[in-house]
Amino acid sequence: MSHRLRWRKSDAELALIKNSVDLDVQAFVKAFQTSRAGATEADVMAQHEAACRIGGADRLAYPSVVGSGAGACVVHYHQNDKMLEDGDLLLMDAGCELNGYVSDITRTWPISGRWTQAQLDVYSVVLEAHDACLRAARVDGETSLMDIHRLSIDVLANGLAKLLPNTSARALIRSGEYAKYYPHSVGHWFGADTHDVPSVAVSTPFERNVAFTIEPGLYFSPHDLDVPADLRGIGVRIEDDCVVDANGAVVALSAALPTDPDAVAALASSTFFRPV
Ligand code: GLY
Ligand code: MN
Ligand code: MN
Numbered sequence: 001m002s003h004r005l006r007w008r009k010s011d012a013e014l015a016l017i018k019n020s021v022d023l024d025v026q027a028f029v030k031a032f033q034t035s036r037a038g039a040t041e042a043d044v045m046a047q048h049e050a051a052c053r054i055g056g057a058d059r060l061a062y063p064s065v066v067g068s069g070a071g072a073c074v075v076h077y078h079q080n081d082k083m084l085e086d087g088d089l090l091l092m093d094a095g096c097e098l099n100g101y102v103s104d105i106t107r108t109w110p111i112s113g114r115w116t117q118a119q120l121d122v123y124s125v126v127l128e129a130h131d132a133c134l135r136a137a138r139v140d141g142e143t144s145l146m147d148i149h150r151l152s153i154d155v156l157a158n159g160l161a162k163l164l165p166n167t168s169a170r171a172l173i174r175s176g177e178y179a180k181y182y183p184h185s186v187g188h189w190f191g192a193d194t195h196d197v198p199s200v201a202v203s204t205p206f207e208r209n210v211a212f213t214i215e216p217g218l219y220f221s222p223h224d225l226d227v228p229a230d231l232r233g234i235g236v237r238i239e240d241d242c243v244v245d246a247n248g249a250v251v252a253l254s255a256a257l258p259t260d261p262d263a264v265a266a267l268a269s270s271t272f273f274r275p276v
Contacts, residue, residue, distance in 0.1 A: 003197040007189060009209045014243060016101040017191060017211055020057075021241045021253040024096050024103035027051035028257050031066075032267045035090050035111050041066040041080040044092065052096035061095035061102035061194045068111065072235030073219040075184060086112040089119055091235055095194065102194050104213055105254050106239030113269030115261060118230040122218055123261055125159030129216040130238045130259065133186060137206060137214070139248040145187060145202040145212055152186040152216045153178060160218070164227060181220065187213040190241065206244050214252075215239035 009017065031048040045066045052060065067077035068084050072091035084090065088111050095104040108126075110119060129152045136151050137143065157169040157178045172178040189196045191211050217237030220227050238259055240252040258264050 003199040006191065007197045007200045007204075007210055008207055009191060009211055009243075011209070011246075013101065013191065014209060014211070016099050017103075017241070017243070018253055020096060020098040020101045020103040021105070022256070023052060023055040023057060023098055024094070024105050025254055025257045026055060027096065028092070028094070028105060028107060029267065031092055031094070032107075032109060033271050035084055035109070035268060036271065037084055037086040037111060039084050041068055041071070041082050041084065041090075044084075044090065045080050045094075048092070048094050052098075055096075055098070057096035057098045059097050061097050061104055064094035065092065065106075066094070067091045067235065070222040070233040070235070072108065073221055073233065074235075075217075075219070084111045087116065089234065089236065091237055093237065093239065100192060102190055102192070103241055103254070104190050104194050104239065105241060105257060106215055106217075106237045107257060107259075107264065108236045108238065109264045109268040111268065113265050115265060116230075118228075119234055119236075120261060121163060122220070122231065122234050122236050125156060125163065126216050126218050126236045126238050127259055127261070128159065129155040130214060130240070133214045133216065134240070134242065134250055134252060137212075137242065137244070137250040139206050139208055139244050141205055144205050145189075148214070149186040149202065153182065156182050156216060156218060163231060180224075181218050182216070183219070184215075184217065187215050187239075187242075208244050208246055208248060211241065211243045211253075213239055214242055 034047040069088040093106040219235040222233035
């Protein structure tokens, strides 16, 4: 019962959520600017956390995931201690808690500031799924987060069928094999907690003032001989914090942090921190 009440936020709560997301976005910019070959996952994690704390966050929302190279394929990677290498991707999933409300953002970027073709191919499929899900979420009395999850499976399976030999989207979905590459759901409610109000079913049609994440991803294990060699060890997730506003439109609160691959690469190439 209290979960149902907590599910729909007041306008004041949405303002607090936006503050938390804005701070996380600023902290991600620091993370992007810290990442370069020779720095470590720990450097990136620490700069993000420092920016959150300096901005007033009470704590992180959850342990940050800062996975470079094949570490990006481990959904709950927390080792966060490898040296960053040119040619690898960095996947960072991190959020903060500010005045009782959390943020939960993921971005994936090339450490060198330049995508390889295989990385860009995978990223483009995940971005297509992310954008399609954002467009499809709406308040119409029917559409639910479960529908958006099904849509993400469709778009990702169609993309996988182009990336992998000898398969089709239909075969990947029917066999459930898509889940080897997309082993999590498209999102969850968030607010006072990262995985907020879990007793509100994802099949519940969206209502105004509910906050949820959209976070499709694709992960290709470095050991999976079923996938082309150039895909092995690539992991990509794009996660935005969203809300259905008072007009029924879906707004990505974290949209200030780029998802466009050129803008992501440009941000990854920028720097604020140089070792002495
Ligand atoms: N960072 C936890 C999640 O995205 O669900
Ligand atoms: Mn999430
Ligand atoms: Mn996350």
